[in-house]
Amino acid sequence: MNKTPEIIIVGGGFGGITAARKLKNTGWNLTLIDKKNHHLFQPLLYQVATAALSPGDIAVPIRGIFSKDDNIRTVMDKVLSIDAENNTLELENGENLSFDYLVLAPGAVYNYFGNDDWKKSAPGLKTLGNALSIRERILLSLEKADRIDHPEKRKPYLTYAVIGGGPTGVEMAGAIAEISKRNMMRDFRNLSTDETEVYLVEAAGRILNGYPESLSEKAKQDLEGMGVRVLLNTPVKEIRKNGVVVSDSFIETPNIVWAAGVKTAPLLQTLSADADKMGRIKVRPDLTVPGNDHIFVIGDAAYVEDDDGNPLPALAPVAIQQGKYVAEQIKERVKGRDIKPFSYVDKGSMATIGRAKAVADIRGFKFSGFFAWLLWSFIHIFFLIGFRNRFRVFAEWIWHYITFKRGVRLITNSGKERTEED
Amino acid sequence: MNKTPEIIIVGGGFGGITAARKLKNTGWNLTLIDKKNHHLFQPLLYQVATAALSPGDIAVPIRGIFSKDDNIRTVMDKVLSIDAENNTLELENGENLSFDYLVLAPGAVYNYFGNDDWKKSAPGLKTLGNALSIRERILLSLEKADRIDHPEKRKPYLTYAVIGGGPTGVEMAGAIAEISKRNMMRDFRNLSTDETEVYLVEAAGRILNGYPESLSEKAKQDLEGMGVRVLLNTPVKEIRKNGVVVSDSFIETPNIVWAAGVKTAPLLQTLSADADKMGRIKVRPDLTVPGNDHIFVIGDAAYVEDDDGNPLPALAPVAIQQGKYVAEQIKERVKGRDIKPFSYVDKGSMATIGRAKAVADIRGFKFSGFFAWLLWSFIHIFFLIGFRNRFRVFAEWIWHYITFKRGVRLITNSGKERTEED
Numbered sequence: 001m002n003k004t005p006e007i008i009i010v011g012g013g014f015g016g017i018t019a020a021r022k023l024k025n026t027g028w029n030l031t032l033i034d035k036k037n038h039h040l041f042q043p044l045l046y047q048v049a050t051a052a053l054s055p056g057d058i059a060v061p062i063r064g065i066f067s068k069d070d071n072i073r074t075v076m077d078k079v080l081s082i083d084a085e086n087n088t089l090e091l092e093n094g095e096n097l098s099f100d101y102l103v104l105a106p107g108a109v110y111n112y113f114g115n116d117d118w119k120k121s122a123p124g125l126k127t128l129g130n131a132l133s134i135r136e137r138i139l140l141s142l143e144k145a146d147r148i149d150h151p152e153k154r155k156p157y158l159t160y161a162v163i164g165g166g167p168t169g170v171e172m173a174g175a176i177a178e179i180s181k182r183n184m185m186r187d188f189r190n191l192s193t194d195e196t197e198v199y200l201v202e203a204a205g206r207i208l209n210g211y212p213e214s215l216s217e218k219a220k221q222d223l224e225g226m227g228v229r230v231l232l233n234t235p236v237k238e239i240r241k242n243g244v245v246v247s248d249s250f251i252e253t254p255n256i257v258w259a260a261g262v263k264t265a266p267l268l269q270t271l272s273a274d275a276d277k278m279g280r281i282k283v284r285p286d287l288t289v290p291g292n293d294h295i296f297v298i299g300d301a302a303y304v305e306d307d308d309g310n311p312l313p314a315l316a317p318v319a320i321q322q323g324k325y326v327a328e329q330i331k332e333r334v335k336g337r338d339i340k341p342f343s344y345v346d347k348g349s350m351a352t353i354g355r356a357k358a359v360a361d362i363r364g365f366k367f368s369g370f371f372a373w374l375l376w377s378f379i380h381i382f383f384l385i386g387f388r389n390r391f392r393v394f395a396e397w398i399w400h401y402i403t404f405k406r407g408v409r410l411i412t413n414s415g416k417e418r419t420e421e422d
Numbered sequence: 423m424n425k426t427p428e429i430i431i432v433g434g435g436f437g438g439i440t441a442a443r444k445l446k447n448t449g450w451n452l453t454l455i456d457k458k459n460h461h462l463f464q465p466l467l468y469q470v471a472t473a474a475l476s477p478g479d480i481a482v483p484i485r486g487i488f489s490k491d492d493n494i495r496t497v498m499d500k501v502l503s504i505d506a507e508n509n510t511l512e513l514e515n516g517e518n519l520s521f522d523y524l525v526l527a528p529g530a531v532y533n534y535f536g537n538d539d540w541k542k543s544a545p546g547l548k549t550l551g552n553a554l555s556i557r558e559r560i561l562l563s564l565e566k567a568d569r570i571d572h573p574e575k576r577k578p579y580l581t582y583a584v585i586g587g588g589p590t591g592v593e594m595a596g597a598i599a600e601i602s603k604r605n606m607m608r609d610f611r612n613l614s615t616d617e618t619e620v621y622l623v624e625a626a627g628r629i630l631n632g633y634p635e636s637l638s639e640k641a642k643q644d645l646e647g648m649g650v651r652v653l654l655n656t657p658v659k660e661i662r663k664n665g666v667v668v669s670d671s672f673i674e675t676p677n678i679v680w681a682a683g684v685k686t687a688p689l690l691q692t693l694s695a696d697a698d699k700m701g702r703i704k705v706r707p708d709l710t711v712p713g714n715d716h717i718f719v720i721g722d723a724a725y726v727e728d729d730d731g732n733p734l735p736a737l738a739p740v741a742i743q744q745g746k747y748v749a750e751q752i753k754e755r756v757k758g759r760d761i762k763p764f765s766y767v768d769k770g771s772m773a774t775i776g777r778a779k780a781v782a783d784i785r786g787f788k789f790s791g792f793f794a795w796l797l798w799s800f801i802h803i804f805f806l807i808g809f810r811n812r813f814r815v816f817a818e819w820i821w822h823y824i825t826f827k828r829g830v831r832l833i834t835n836s837g838k839e840r841t842e843e844d
Contacts (some may be wrong), residue, residue, distance in 0.1 A: 037561060037565060054476040054478040054479075057476075057478040061609065063609035063610070064609055067608050067609045070611065074609075076565045076568070077569075093569065095569070139459060143459060143597070145495070147499075147515065147517070163708070185485055186489050187483065187485035187489045187496075189492065190483070413770045
């Protein structure tokens with residue numbers, strides 16, 4: 001190839017950002033497209049939803065990451081469709097961009113399994129907007145409860161239901177239990193912490209599926225120790241504005257968080273490539289789309305099996321390693337060469353349950369309790385992009401650890417507020 | 423009075439919070455009512471609007487301030503009307519509360535002088551919601567401009583109009599000039615800083631009216647030095663979605679900020695007391711409403727003249743001193759005594775214009791430039807309620823001062839985002 005290659009990366013998550021960083025010194029024209037203007041450190045999003053961190057602590061503007069890299073252009077827009085024949089894609093503002101290599105890292109969206117009307121009552125936790133609306137829902141609910149004297153009447157406002165027992169669900173349930181059982185309650189003297197109920201609803205037989213069984217059990221015990229009611233083998237029948245219908249009972253609450261399942265971004269369907277039931281593209285060993293050597297799919301959007309034939313989990317480390325791989329692969333392709341297939345190095349998985357509580361499985365070594373939490377904290381702070389955030393988040397955490405206080409309990413854009421503005 | 427007095431404070435701004443703090447050790451029943459759940463450090467709100475600080479840096483939950491004071495009840499609600507005859511007030515949720523003493527500190531709202539349709543296109547800067555929507559407007563406008571190649575076509579998106587040359591307008595114009603002329607632009611390589619235009623539109627003959635003339639002049643020079651176009655004697659004729667119509671020309675821009683005038687909260691009209699044209703209640707020397715010894719009005723909502731017969735400005739120090747005064751007054755009243763009339767001690771006024779630029783008038787001593795800015799910074803950080811925020815804001819500022827970077831350039835709840843959620 002004689003002309004300098006045009007590379008387009010779709011998605012500013014862990015996979016897309018990593019790929020872009022690895023290609024920034026090539027001098028090739030690289031365009032990074034994302035609907036949002038910021039890269040989000042998703043693993044800590046639940047901490048924004050529970051008022052421990054500010055949005056600014058866990059997100060950085062994508063432009064800021066590449067402001068010194070003249071060959072990287074940042075575009076804030078939505079990709080509508082991909083034309084694999086003519087190597088072009090169409091943006092929402094009508095613009096068409098052409099590419100020699102395309103890296104698709106659009107991530108995933110929450111999957112309501114056809115019940116999209118549940119979305120309103122049970123927001124997922126994927127964007128800062130989600131996290132802020134969950135935060136406000138919880139805070140407003142406490143304010144409401146504080147105004148109601150009759151214990152039975154206020155009970156729903158002190159009840160929380162988290163749907164889905166994966167890492168996000170476990171972290172949310174743990175964090176909500178913390179604030180509702182301790183931190184927040186000091187500010188609501190009318191309310192007693194015994195009144196609050198936190199449910200973690202899981203359809204399968206155990207939480208943290210995909211983690212070693214012993215850690216699932218440990219996590220369940222820890223959560224129950226914090227007062228969380230873990231409901232296993234309990235599929236959700238219906239979600240209403242005022243509560244969740246499970247197998248045999250009704251959990252009455254306006255505070256519902258959806259962490260039950262994800263599907264890939266709709267964009268990928270325009271590829272008309274073979275996908276699994278979650279919509280993840282079944283890529284080839286070099287992470288390209290069958291029949292398109294120059295189109296890669298990585299991260300939550302890609303279906304890749306490990307050596308035992310199990311699909312790789314939708315975790316940051318997978319996306320990061322795949323981002324590195326495609327960057328290398330593209331460099332070789334340009335030279336007309338090729339590198340060996342992608343293989344994932346499992347550095348272990350972990351989930352935090354609450355203050356000084358976590359579970360971790362590092363290459364077969366299983367930790368839990370304070371040490372696992374410490375490990376979790378350091379790894380997560382360490383991987384935050386940008387010193388500024390690292391520094392702030394660290395300060396925040398030290399502060400919380402000492403004071404038990406929640407930093408950012410602000411209700412900024414409630415419905416009331418919006419009508420005031422418009 | 424034998425029974426313990428019931429005291430209600432309406433408004434969690436500087437005046438209301440100060441009054442509540444001074445009464446917290448009395449053991450009397452005190453209820454603090456605010457529409458929002460947080461106290462806002464208004465003087466730094468423009469820094470949230472310009473992406474220098476996070477909402478959490480300049481706001482604290484009101485409950486958090488009084489969490490240890492058992493005699494203070496915090497209520498998040500809107501007061502609809504006051505019944506001065508029967509000493510009761512009505513809340514939006516239908517509840518009626520009765521009081522022995524009432525302190526009204528509802529603050530002010532932006533005044534569009536009858537053109538409330540201008541509000542949509544030209545938001546004011548009173549709430550965190552306002553600040554966040556201005557921040558997003560500016561950021562989205564830059565993203566738009568970056569996508570347009572034709573310089574003439576993108577000019578509007580690089581133009582900013584601030585209406586009103588008071589302290590808020592001056593601070594906004596200065597901060598916008600900074601980010602658009604320097605900080606932000608590094609991330610938008612297609613755009614040149616000469617393309618950006620910042621207008622400060624003032625109807626009167628000088629900006630910072632009420633400040634000494636020399637400081638108004640200095641502020642104007644500083645702003646112009648930063649590239650701001652200060653238009654004096656320029657009343658606004660009309661505000662449209664796409665720009666501002668002034669005397670003889672049209673400023674085309676979607677980025678309009680309204681800082682032109684305020685009026686008091688509508689609530690006060692239910693008092694049917696004598697008010698000035700801004701709706702400020704003409705209180706008696708003891709800050710009570712004529713005919714109601716037990717109803718006080720303070721802060722932006724009160725019309726009080728200084729010894730020279732000029733109305734006191736709508737500034738935090740005035741509200742704070744009045745809050746202290748009414749607390750003392752109520753303590754004396756309960757004892758059947760009375761204290762001397764309120765008199766304001768002017769500790770001086772200051773306004774910041776930009777990085778290391780400010781003007782100050784401290785008891786006749788006029789400063790400007792770096793020293794005034796340093797003074798401004800320390801005074802403002804010092805008065806932030808709560809060590810946590812003080813600590814964070816200070817860290818933020820040091821960081822900005824070293825790096826010139828804007829911390830929080832996040833687009834979290836743009837229209838796009840909202841539709842995604844709902």
